[in-house]
Amino acid sequence: MSDENDGVAAAIAGELALMTPRVRASRESAGRLLDPEFVEVGASGRRWDRKTMLAELPEKPGATEEGPQYRPVGMTGTALAPGLVHVTYEAVLGARRSRHSSIWRSLDDGCGWRMYYHQGTLVPDGAAQ
Numbered sequence: 001m002s003d004e005n006d007g008v009a010a011a012i013a014g015e016l017a018l019m020t021p022r023v024r025a026s027r028e029s030a031g032r033l034l035d036p037e038f039v040e041v042g043a044s045g046r047r048w049d050r051k052t053m054l055a056e057l058p059e060k061p062g063a064t065e066e067g068p069q070y071r072p073v074g075m076t077g078t079a080l081a082p083g084l085v086h087v088t089y090e091a092v093l094g095a096r097r098s099r100h101s102s103i104w105r106s107l108d109d110g111c112g113w114r115m116y117y118h119q120g121t122l123v124p125d126g127a128a129q
């Protein structure tokens with residue numbers, strides 16, 4: 001059970017780190033947290049791969065200390081299998097609210113926990129939490 005709890009804690013810590021301007025603005029820091037096979041389906045419906053995400057992340061919202069920053073709400077994680085964790089939460093960025101789901105995995109390559117898949121969905125104004 002401890003390994004599962006450690007994996008959940010590591011995935012949540014990675015998720016929180018990816019929301020910080022310091023990590024978002026650094027391709028190197030973000031790259032340590034994104035799996036080599038990373039894929040995202042963004043709130044816009046756009047599909048992102050690792051290379052594109054790392055190239056554009058420093059320009060995306062939340063990448064500067066001066067601008068709006070992500071505020072997570074209700075983040076939880078569940079171990080799905082050894083080396084695999086599912087993280088869900090809502091995020092607020094300025095007036096925008098979105099729901100997120102991520103799969104984190106840890107391979108036997110010594111690189112620790114990395115985000116393998118992420119999906120964000122905008123929450124319409126007036127929708128219940």
